[in-house]
Amino acid sequence: xxxxxxxxxxxxxxxxxxxxxxxxxxxxxxxxxxxxxxxxxxxxxxxxxxxxxxxxxxxxxxxxxxxxxxxxxxxxxxxxxxxxxxxxxxxxxxxxxxxxxxxxxxxxxxxxxxxxx
Amino acid sequence: xxxxxxxxxxxxxxxxxxxxxxxxxxxxxxxxxxxxxxxxxxxxxxxxxxxxxxxxxxxxxxxxxxxxxxxxxxxxxxxxxxxxxxxxxxxxxxxxxxxxxxxxxxxxxx
Numbered sequence: 542x543x544x545x546x547x548x549x550x551x552x553x554x555x556x557x558x559x560x561x562x563x564x565x566x567x568x569x570x571x572x573x574x575x576x577x578x579x580x581x582x583x584x585x586x587x588x589x590x591x592x593x594x595x596x597x598x599x600x601x602x603x604x605x606x607x608x609x610x611x612x613x614x615x616x617x618x619x620x621x622x623x624x625x626x627x628x629x630x631x632x633x634x635x636x637x638x639x640x641x642x643x644x645x646x647x648x649x650x651x652x653x654x655x656x657x658x
Numbered sequence: 659x660x661x662x663x664x665x666x667x668x669x670x671x672x673x674x675x676x677x678x679x680x681x682x683x684x685x686x687x688x689x690x691x692x693x694x695x696x697x698x699x700x701x702x703x704x705x706x707x708x709x710x711x712x713x714x715x716x717x718x719x720x721x722x723x724x725x726x727x728x729x730x731x732x733x734x735x736x737x738x739x740x741x742x743x744x745x746x747x748x749x750x751x752x753x754x755x756x757x758x759x760x761x762x763x764x765x766x767x768x
Contacts, residue, residue, distance in 0.1 A: 586746055586762075588757035599755065643690065644693035645695075645703070646708070649702065
């Protein structure tokens with residue numbers, strides 16, 4: 542059973558960079574698309590982007606200028622960096638695997654990242 | 659404003675059936691698979707339906723999915739109080755080149 546666990550700070554200051562890492566266990570990272578998805582409290586899901594094992598990435602156009610998703614297959618980890626954060630970036634951040642037809646079949650438990658000084 | 663449109667809330671009695679709609683356009687639902695997710699309070703979303711109408715292992719057949727043109731529907735039969743949750747549809751949008759989700763539907767089992 543694939544498991545995903547995100548890690549990173551729960552508090553980031555405005556204008557700084559949000560950095561999260563997702564560790565994949567019990568499965569290969571060398572297939573599938575590995576995604577970041579966020580959800581502001583009380584609001585809908587928002588897809589941030591994905592990376593694959595070849596380090597090919599694709600981002601939501603609304604965030605593209607501020608986002609970088611990278612992968613380290615040797616550590617079975619992929620990471621999110623979001624620059625120049627504001628309070629609007631406060632959200633639960635999830636990492637997830639895309640299984641088929643853009644269905645996300647495995648999710649992490651989620652981490653609340655608050656942007657505040 | 660979400661790209662995919664869902665009703666904000668639906669309700670039904672225990673044991674009854676409910677359907678949740680998801681409306682989009684030719685650039686998303688019209689030409690791509692739809693997935694459905696259940697999000698219980700305080701938890702991560704869980705995949706219920708993928709590729710329009712397939713259920714992952716472990717998802718009971720009380721949950722079903724269908725798609726026609728630019729609309730999709732999630733059906734839940736034999737409603738239980740444990741089904742109270744938010745439900746989201748999602749798909750790829752070929753014009754935006756992004757995954758898009760609906761605004762979510764809150765299900766109440768009366």
